[in-house]
Amino acid sequence: MSLTTSSSRALSPQSPASHGHGAARPVRVQPAAPAFSPGTTLGIIVTVVAALYFGRDILMPVALAVLLSFALAPIVIRLRRWGLGRVPSVILVVVLMFMAIVGFGTLVASQLVDLARNLPNYEQNIRAKIQSVRGATEGGGGGVIDQASEMLRELSRELEQATTPSPEAVARQAAESGQLDVLRPIPVEIHEPRPSPWNEIQTFLGPLVAPIGTAGIVLVFVIFMLLQREDLRDRLIRLVGANDLHRTTEAMDEAGARVSRYLLMQLIINVTYGIPVAIGLYFIGVPNPILWGVLATVLRFIPYVGPVVSAFFPIVLSFAVSPGWTDPLLTIGLFLSLELFSNNVLEPWLYGSSTGLSPLAVIAAAVVWITLWGPVGVLLATPLTVCLVVIGRHVPQLQFLHVMFGNDPVLPVEARFYQRLLARDPAEAAELAEEAAEERPLSVLYDELVLPALHLAEADRQRGAFDTATQAAIAEGIDTVVESLDDYEEPASPDGDEDKPPPVPSRVLCIAGRNELDRAAAVLAAHLLERDGLKAEALPCEAVSLRNLNKLDTADVRLICLSYLNPESVQHARRVVRRLRGRLGTSVPIVVGLWSGQGTLPPPDAESTIAADRLETTLSGTIAHIRKQQIFGSTEG
Structure with missing residues (x-):
C-alpha cells in the first residue's frame, strides 16, 4: 500500500509562510520531544500489552484488515493507473478476493469429503503395519511391547489389591461395629431430554458464528481502508507525526514497503513449495495431492508451525495408504528435500533484507x-x-x-573486534578481520578496522578502565591477528607491481610511543613493511628510553617509525625525536605516526612542533610514503 504523502496535504496548518518581497516571518522552532525514562517506557509497554490482550476481539479484525489492505493495495493502485476508478477498482479486487476464498474453501471441502469417504479402505494397511511393527519387536518370550503392557497390568492389579479391602474384610469390619444394616448403594441413571430443533441448530451453527462475524468485520474494514487510503494516511500522519513529516513519512513508507515485500515473497515461496508437494504426492500415490499442496501453500504463512502441520497429515496418510514402507519414506524425503531447498536457497535469495528481522x-x-x-x-x-x-x-x-x-548489526565491526580482544578471544577477532579483509588492501583494513579498535582501547586506558595486564593481552591479541593475516593475498592493483621496489636487506624500526597499545599499532606497521620485503621490527617504548637508548641496535637501520594512538602526544613525540637525532644524527629519516581516530586529529602545529621528517595519521599513508623513499635501493638522498 503506497503511503507517500503529497506536499500539498502534508503541510501542517501551523507551518509558516513567506510574506511580502523578501520578508519572512520568524519560524517558531518546535521543542524536541522529551526523552522517556526507563520507568515510563516500561509503563507504556505494559499498557500497550494489556490493551492488546484485553482488546483482542476488536484489534484482531483491524490488524487482519490492515494486513489484507497491504496485500491488495498494489492491485488497486495498478487498476486505477489503467483507468479504472477508485470505487470500481476496490469492488473488483474485493470480489476477486471473495471468489478466491470461496473457491479455496470449496476445493478443500470437496477434497476432505473424498478423503473421509476413502478412509475405511485403508484400515487393512494400518493393521498390517501395526502387525509388522509388533512382529519386529517380538522375541522368544513374546513381543517387547506385549511384555511391557502385561507387566504394567500386573503392577496395577497388585496395587489395587493392596489399597482396596476385599468384600469379606468389609463385612467382617461391619459385623464387629454392629453396622450390618447399612443400605447398599442404588445405581442411578440420568437420561437427558431430547434436544429441540432450535438447540440442535445452535449446537451446529454456534462455533461458526464467531469466525463468520470476524470475517465480515474484516471485509468491511478492508473495503473502508482501500477506499479511504489517502485520507487515513493523512490522518495518521497528523495524529502521530505532524511536527516531523520527514521522519513520519519515511517510517510509514519503510513499514509499508517491508510488509508488502514480505507478503509477496512469502506468497512466491509458498506457491513454489506447494506445487512440488502436490506433484510429488501425486506420483508417490498419496490420495488428494491437490488438497495437501493447497494446504502446504496456505499453512506456510504461519512461521515454523505451518510447515510441520502441512507435512504431518500427508505423511500419516501415506502410512495408511501404502501396504509397504516405500511410499511413507518417499513422502518424508519429499518434504525434507523441499524444506531444505526452500530454507537454504529460495528464502535467502527472495527475502534478502525485506523484513529486517532476525x-x-x-x-x-x-x-x-x-x-x-x-x-x-x-x-x-x-x-x-x-x-x-x-x-x-x-x-x-x-x-x-x-x-x-x-x-542490522547493533555493534560496528571495530567494536566487535575490540570486544573479542577484551574477552581474550583473538581467534574470533582474527575471523572478524578475515571476513572484513575481502577485496581490500591490508593497509586499508588496518586503518578501518584494527586501528579504530585500538583507539577504543586507548580511550578506555585513558579513563582508567583497565590495567597494564589488559593492555598486554590486547597487544598479544593483535599479534595473533597479524599472524593469521600473514598469508593474506592483496587484491590486484590496477597499476600492477610497477610501484613496488625490489626488496633489499634494509632495517626499519617501528617503535611504540608510550605503552603496549602503541606497540600493537607498531606491529601493524611492521607487518605491512615486511610484506613489502623490508626487515621491519616492532619495539616497545622502553627501547628509546634514556636508560636503553645507547643499547639500541641501529646497524643497517634505514628508517624509524614512531607509533602513537593518542594524537595529543605531540610533546612526547618531540622528546623522542630529539633523543633519536642525538643518537643517529640526521642520516636516518624519522616518521611519526599520530594515528587518528574518528573525531580526533593532531593539533595543527604538530608537524612543526615534533620536527620529524614526516608526520602521518594513517597506516596506509605511512606505508605509501615509505615506499617512495630510497631505502629500498641506493642509499643516496
Missing part, C-alpha cells in the same frame, strides 16, 4: 503474539513485528525494539 525475533514474535491473540496472532506475528522494528528505528524512545528484533 531469526530469533521471528520465533519470539510468534510466541508473544500467539499468547496475546491465539492462532491469528501467529499469522500476524511477522508483519506486526516488522512495523514495531520500523517504529524502533525512527523513534528514539523505542530504539530498543530495533536493537532487539532487527537484523
